[in-house]
Amino acid sequence: MQVLTELDLGEVAESVWTSMLGFELVATDSPYDHASESRYLLSCVQITGPIDAAVTVEVPEGLGREVAATMFGMDVAEISDEEVWDALGEMANMIGGNVKGMVSGSAALSLPTVAEGRDYRVVVPGACVIQSLTYFCDKWLMRVQLIGRQ
Amino acid sequence: MKIMIVDDSKAMRMIVRRHIDSAGLPDAEIVEAANGQEALDLIHQDAPDLIFSDWNMPEMNGIDLLRALRAEGSEVRFGFVTSESQPHMKDVALDAGALFLIVKPFSADDFKAILERVF
Numbered sequence: 001m002q003v004l005t006e007l008d009l010g011e012v013a014e015s016v017w018t019s020m021l022g023f024e025l026v027a028t029d030s031p032y033d034h035a036s037e038s039r040y041l042l043s044c045v046q047i048t049g050p051i052d053a054a055v056t057v058e059v060p061e062g063l064g065r066e067v068a069a070t071m072f073g074m075d076v077a078e079i080s081d082e083e084v085w086d087a088l089g090e091m092a093n094m095i096g097g098n099v100k101g102m103v104s105g106s107a108a109l110s111l112p113t114v115a116e117g118r119d120y121r122v123v124v125p126g127a128c129v130i131q132s133l134t135y136f137c138d139k140w141l142m143r144v145q146l147i148g149r150q
Numbered sequence: 151m152k153i154m155i156v157d158d159s160k161a162m163r164m165i166v167r168r169h170i171d172s173a174g175l176p177d178a179e180i181v182e183a184a185n186g187q188e189a190l191d192l193i194h195q196d197a198p199d200l201i202f203s204d205w206n207m208p209e210m211n212g213i214d215l216l217r218a219l220r221a222e223g224s225e226v227r228f229g230f231v232t233s234e235s236q237p238h239m240k241d242v243a244l245d246a247g248a249l250f251l252i253v254k255p256f257s258a259d260d261f262k263a264i265l266e267r268v269f
Contacts, residue, residue, distance in 0.1 A: 015255060016254075016255045019255040019256075019257065020165070020254075020255045068161065071161040071162075071164065071165060072160075072161055072164050073164060073168065083160065083161065086159050086160050086161045087159075087161040089159065090159040090161050090162050093159070093206070093233050093254075094233045094254045094255055096233070097232070097233020097234055097235060097253075097254065098233060098235055098253075098254075100233075100234070100235070100236060101234070101235030101236050101253075103236070106236075106238070107236070109206055109233070109234065111158070111206060111207075111208060
């Protein structure tokens, strides 16, 4: 587990967000609270091999649509749900892939999974949160987490 | 010139397409496929000059696509655009016949440098 605690998840997440979207992430100590959002999305990729971990990206629906609109080069109003899921899945994939790249040994990266809704919880049984980073992206709060099994 | 982009993410295919445009090939004919199997079927019809492929995809992944192409004698220019950044992945890719591996996130300069090198 030591290898996971030494990873700089923030550096990876901020680099992916800035270079692919041009969005600035501002780290905050504010608690991640999506209760005020009607819907939010969580995208996740899993890393297996020398480590057993997952990277999750949580954003409110409004930010998810902004991300998709930027990636597709379209207006937010034109973006479909499928395009939001695709874009958010790819963001988690890029962060997870770069985390995997910091791990020695042969590891495998899963295809991304995206959950959307309100008032739900995602649990990886037997795992704990290794790193949890909350950011402001423009007016929205978002969170990136690294979860690993002991 | 015909370029194929293989990625299960439609968003990523769109971004790669924009980077090819901005790297100086706005007139390239672009063909897209969502996985290796779909690409393999299209390659036989469309005969691209260059393939940019993701690594992790459903149905058939990128490395299996490359190996299938080389096994049938294809010498098409092939490279990966992937979040797979472990050093040994590049060795696996080059050993299989890839010309390059671009790691996500990437920049327009990465594409420009690759296109200048490949053509």
